[in-house]
Amino acid sequence: MKLPDIQSSPxxxxxxxxQRCLTQALQQLSPFQxxxxxxxxxxxxxxxxxxVLAHQLLERGDVDFVLYLGPSKEVISRAEQTLAEVTGLMMNGKLGARGGCYTYQSLWSRLPVFQQLGAQYRVLLIWDESHHAGRLPGTQKGANVWGQALLILERCVTYTLALSGTPWRTDGKCLPLLRYLDAQVSVDDEEDDSALKQRLVPDFVYTLQEAVRDGVCRTPYIWLIDNSHIQLTMTHAKGKKPPKQKRFSSIPHLLRHPGIGYADLLRHEAPMARVLTQGVAKLAALRQAQTSAGGLVVASDIEHAEEIAEWLKGQGEDVCLVTSQTPNAHAKLQAFRESSQAWVVAVGMISEGVDIPRLRVCCYLSRIRTEQYFRQVLGRIIRRMGLHDDDCYLFVVNESLLCRYAERIADDFPDDNAVVRVIPLEVASPMPGYGNTSPVMPLDSVTLVEEAIPASVTEVAGIAFGTSTATTATSTVSSQWEHDVAYSQRFSKHLATLEL
DNA sequence: GGATCATGTCTCCCCATTCA
DNA sequence: TGAATGGGGAGACATGATCC
Known part of the structure; x- marks a missing residue:
């Protein structure tokens, strides 16, 4: 069978x-490796x-076909486009194509076809966002379904290229096909998951620190929204005992209360509005210089996303809501990518792999508190477009785990950027990241629940925790949001406390 | 010594997404 | 539209530390 000719690459x-990674891969890939x-x-x-690697391997005659695997339709659609543009060949898996792009979900059902393809031709397998496949440490066994399929597919492809910015799994499993070495575990590391005693050996590493230094990625600013005066009023649902009040000096302190969960807090109007307000203000400032700058809100679930979209619309913002339940979601996402619309609200469809470089602001209101997810979301806003978009902003509720992830991201950066600066309220000069004309953080205090008092009371171990939509008087959570914590790698490796 | 709190583990449930 | 899949979180439970 005569294969379609390789076009000269533009x-x-x-x-x-x-270029360095490409050179290394071309030198390294061989039947032995x-x-x-x-x-x-x-x-x-x-x-x-x-x-480009796929194109070079096709040009050299080392492979005949390219298979691409990704986590979502949106990701594989972009991959197909990129592969086709670079190679000048059809990559849609149809008649005459030299490659195809598929989701991990569809891998199992297509496996026999891929095995047959691999038996007859030399195939390069690109598996993107590799952390979706897993296996037990120290063995190729215990793999999840996608990992099993990959292990089967490996036997009939010529080369594999794994791509990931976060090549680890929250469940502690290893990634199939890749090399791990037993690592010496120091005393400090003992608290880490035991799976980390085996360390992954990547062939090429390009860190966020290097990417920012090289001007490839924007400098990330992470703002942790907190409150130093939180008052919780607990009322027995049956009203047998008088209400009890407790005060909390921070959100992490509040979240230690057994009746208050992080997910509850995200749905409370005041913290949600506080995070969104910061994001809206920041995006408005950025759009003065870059009119196409966009903002992303990552919600906890679809209902939450709808609430957020309504809230933003209520503020006069132009919002695109995209979830798996949205009709023509991918078309809407594509339209958002090509437009200058201000905000996109999503749950999981824009959390990883999706490339919309004009996004520069993100409000993280997801219930998911894993480092992998946190970094993937940050990855949506750090892609640079040009010379004048060298910063991006992530607004997060100051929750302990998320705070730790933010610190770890800052640890990727050089020490000379690690200067702790406490900025008092009286400081008149603009805060870093707010430009020369924008004011300091808004000083208005925000009341979590002021007069609206819960009708539907969630009883948790005899404690009633009100929700912001409630209307009768049984319990309240009131507070004044007067204490924000700013965090930025540029001026602090630690939290810079702003006493507002 | 009892109450309370913190922590870790396990199981079950819910959710988002994709596919047939 | 229901099933499959991966993933995270809440709850139950056990254990140990701390407080009064």
Missing amino acids: HLPLRDWQ PHFLCQATPGAGKMLMAA
Whole structure:
């Protein structure tokens, strides 16, 4: 069978890291070393590097076909586009194509076809967001369904290229096909998960620190929204005992209360509004210089996303809501990508792999508190477009785990940026990141629940915790949001407390 | 010594997403 | 539209530390 000819590749201005990774992969991939892992920070441009590698391997005659696997339809659609543009070949899996792009979900059902393809031709397998496949540490056994399929597929493809910015799994499992080495565990590491005693050996690593230094990614500013005067009023649902009041000096302190969960807090109007207000203000400032700058809100679930979209619309914002239940969600997302619409609200459809470089502000209101997810979401806003968009902003409720993740991100950066600066209220000069004309953080205090008092009371171990939508008087949570904590790698490795 | 709080583990449930 | 899948969180339970 005569395969379609490889077209000459257009001139591609590869970034330095992409060129280095490409060179290394081309030198390294061989029958003796058929697997290559590129661990590059989200937003660095892994897919373009992979597409050029695929093109070079096709041109050299080392492979005949390219298979791409990704986590969602949105991601594989972009991958197919990139592969086709770079190779000049159809990559849609149809008649005459030299490759195809598929979701991990569809891998199992298509496995026999892929095995047959691999038996007849030399295939390059690109598996993106590799952390979706897992296996037990120290063995290729105990794999999840996608991991099992990959292990079967591995036997009939020529080369594999794994791409991930976060090549680890929250459940402690390892990634199939890749190399792990037993690692010496220090005393400090003992608290880490035991699976980390085996350390992944990537073939090429490109960190967020390097990406920011090289101007590939924007400098991330992470703002942790907190409150130093939280008052919780607990009332027995049957009213047998008088209400009890407790005060909390911070959100982490509040969240230690057994009746208050992080997810509850996210749904409370005041913290939600506080986070969104910060995001709206920041985006408005950015859009003065870059009219196409966009904002992303990651919600906890679809209902939450709808509430957020309504809230933003109520503030006069132009909002695009995209969830798995939205008709033509992918078309809407594509339209958002190409428009200059201000906000997109989503749950999981824009959490990883999705490339919308004009996004520069994100409000993280997801219930998920894993480092992997946190970093993936940050990756949605750090992709640079040009010379004048060198910063991006993530607004988060000051929850202990999320705070720790923010600190770890800052730890990726050089020490000379680690200067603690406490900025008092009286400071008149603009805060870093707010530009030369924007004011300091808004000083208005926000009341969590002022007069609206809960009708529907959630009883938790005899304690009633009100919700913001309630209307009768049984319990209240009141507070004044007068204490914000700012966090930025540029001026602090630690929390800079702003006493407002 | 009892009450309370913190922590870790396990199981079950819910949710988002995709596919047939 | 229901099933499959991955994933996270809440709750139950056990254990140990701390407080009064």
